[in-house]
Amino acid sequence: MDKSRPMAFYVSAIAGLVFVAGCTSADGDKSSEDSSVASESPTWHEDIRPIVESSCSSCHTADGVGSFSLETYEDVALLKDQVADAVLDRRMPPWKAVDGCTDYRDNISLTDEEIAMVVEWADGGAVEGHPADSRGGSAPETVGLDRVDLSLSLPLPYEVNTEVSDDYRCFPLEWPVEEDSYVTGYVVSPDRADLVHHMIAYIVPAGYADDLAALEAEDGQPGYECFGGPGPINQADAQWLGAWAPGAVQGPLPNGLGLKMEAGSLLVLQMHYNSASGATGSDQTSIEFTLEPEAETVGWIQPFTNIEWVLGSGMDIPAGSVGVSHAYDAQVPRELKFHTANMHMHTRGVSGGMSVVRADGTEDCLIQIDDWDFDWQRTYVFDEPKVIESGDTWGIQCSWDNPTDQDMAWGDGTGDEMCLGTVMVSLD
Numbered sequence: 391m392d393k394s395r396p397m398a399f400y401v402s403a404i405a406g407l408v409f410v411a412g413c414t415s416a417d418g419d420k421s422s423e424d425s426s427v428a429s430e431s432p433t434w435h436e437d438i439r440p441i442v443e444s445s446c447s448s449c450h451t452a453d454g455v456g457s458f459s460l461e462t463y464e465d466v467a468l469l470k471d472q473v474a475d476a477v478l479d480r481r482m483p484p485w486k487a488v489d490g491c492t493d494y495r496d497n498i499s500l501t502d503e504e505i506a507m508v509v510e511w512a513d514g515g516a517v518e519g520h521p522a523d524s525r526g527g528s529a530p531e532t533v534g535l536d537r538v539d540l541s542l543s544l545p546l547p548y549e550v551n552t553e554v555s556d557d558y559r560c561f562p563l564e565w566p567v568e569e570d571s572y573v574t575g576y577v578v579s580p581d582r583a584d585l586v587h588h589m590i591a592y593i594v595p596a597g598y599a600d601d602l603a604a605l606e607a608e609d610g611q612p613g614y615e616c617f618g619g620p621g622p623i624n625q626a627d628a629q630w631l632g633a634w635a636p637g638a639v640q641g642p643l644p645n646g647l648g649l650k651m652e653a654g655s656l657l658v659l660q661m662h663y664n665s666a667s668g669a670t671g672s673d674q675t676s677i678e679f680t681l682e683p684e685a686e687t688v689g690w691i692q693p694f695t696n697i698e699w700v701l702g703s704g705m706d707i708p709a710g711s712v713g714v715s716h717a718y719d720a721q722v723p724r725e726l727k728f729h730t731a732n733m734h735m736h737t738r739g740v741s742g743g744m745s746v747v748r749a750d751g752t753e754d755c756l757i758q759i760d761d762w763d764f765d766w767q768r769t770y771v772f773d774e775p776k777v778i779e780s781g782d783t784w785g786i787q788c789s790w791d792n793p794t795d796q797d798m799a800w801g802d803g804t805g806d807e808m809c810l811g812t813v814m815v816s817l818d
Contacts (some may be wrong), residue, residue, distance in 0.1 A: 432511035433519025434463045440525045441508060442466055445483045445498040446473075449639065467516040474512035477505050484637060484766035491743070491755035493773035495644070534641050535575050535680050540567065542657065543581075543676035546612045550585050550673060552665040556803040559663065560616035562594070562602040565655045567681065572648030572688070575641055575680035578634035582673040587662040587804060588635040588734075588767075589675060592620040592628045593649075594656040602656070613661075617802045618700075620658040630691035631657065632677070633812070635734065637766035644729050644771045647816060648685020664804045689729065689816040694744070694786055695809060699800045707790050707798040707807060713740065714792065716809060719747070719785035728776045730814040731757035732769040735788055736807050738798065739764070742788040744811045749781055756813070775816075786811045 432438060442460055450460035459465050466473060476482035477500055485499035500508075511517065544561050551557040580586040594602075601622055605614035614621060620628050631649055634640070643649070651657075661675065696718035699705035707714045733742045743758035757770055778784070788809035792798050798807050 470512040547672035572685035635767035646686030647689035715789040717787035
């Protein structure tokens with residue numbers, strides 16, 4: 391007996407097996423007793439479908455980040471045991487923000503009761519039930535775009551350089567919209583998720599066009615090498631338009647936010663490719679946008695970290711160390727509204743989070759992740775925007791285990807580490 395499962399699960403499983411064995415005729419058709427037994431046990435239509443639609447199938451579509459489909463009864467019933475084990479271990483759904491930090495929209499995590507329901511259903515033979523009893527779930531609002539106004543991709547397929555483990559390549563694109571506009575939603579579609587470590591899209595003034603074109607021409611390949619940022623561009627001029635990392639769930643921006651794109655701007659896509667898995671080939675990642683001529687609220691994406699770490703000082707993670715932690719904080723210079731929170735580390739991360747300490751000494755948690763998983767880097771949308779007052783202290787902290795024989799610090803490579811937070815911000 392699997393001791394990780396409560397006895398109640400096994401009682402339900404036994405009842406389900408009796409039903410399957412005793413209520414199926416020789417030719418495989420369910421007998422008329424199906425209805426009475428199904429009413430006493432969880433069924434797909436009445437009990438499981440709402441859970442799957444609310445917490446699973448937004449990612450597990452044929453072309454979604456979940457890599458396989460969990461959209462129909464047949465999909466889920468075929469994988470019922472794997473699904474039950476994944477939810478019981480809380481590997482799925484991948485909601486990493488800890489309970490009690492703050493309230494977020496579209497919380498796809500499952501309650502204890504929902505987990506018990508899924509396991510009982512799987513152990514009971516994955517009863518389908520009757521379509522008339524169907525109760526659909528509510529899919530997260532922040533998945534996908536209702537309307538695509540613009541689609542851009544790397545100009546040409548780029549053959550990833552697998553002679554190095556980490557290939558940073560930037561691709562400048564002309565923004566083709568002839569008037570100022572606002573991005574109100576976006577979805578990044580990595581062409582080769584097995585090679586793309588992450589992507590950052592930068593808004594760059596048109597005045598850099600000649601410099602970037604000269605860089606592109608140097609090696610005869612699409613784009614140009616660009617470790618650490620979008621190349622020879624003043625960091626103050628390079629605003630983030632968006633980003634993608636494994637596990638990202640994207641769609642409309644929250645609370646009517648729009649990110650301004652001025653006519654004539656450039657969009658520089660910084661691609662970080664990693665071939666440690668042995669994958670090879672070319673990539674032509676694309677992004678779809680929803681655009682509006684005006685935005686209800688003008689916002690921007692604000693990265694947050696200690697610049698000294700980026701410059702190589704103060705984020706040492708010694709070889710063979712366990713639970714090494716570093717933290718940084720800074721005062722907020724003016725009143726702002728925070729709408730989202732996201733953390734970014736690499737593969738040695740253990741935990742990380744951001745918080746705000748108010749003037750009265752109280753602490754407001756923005757995000758806390760205690761079981762960091764590089765493959766699930768979600769942006770968490772606050773249930774209500776957080777008003778951050780001038781003088782409040784914004785802090786970030788991360789911890790890592792380093793079982794290797796090499797010291798680690800901040801770096802761009804997959805074998806290096808980072809401690810980076812991002813928030814979506816507005817002034818009102």
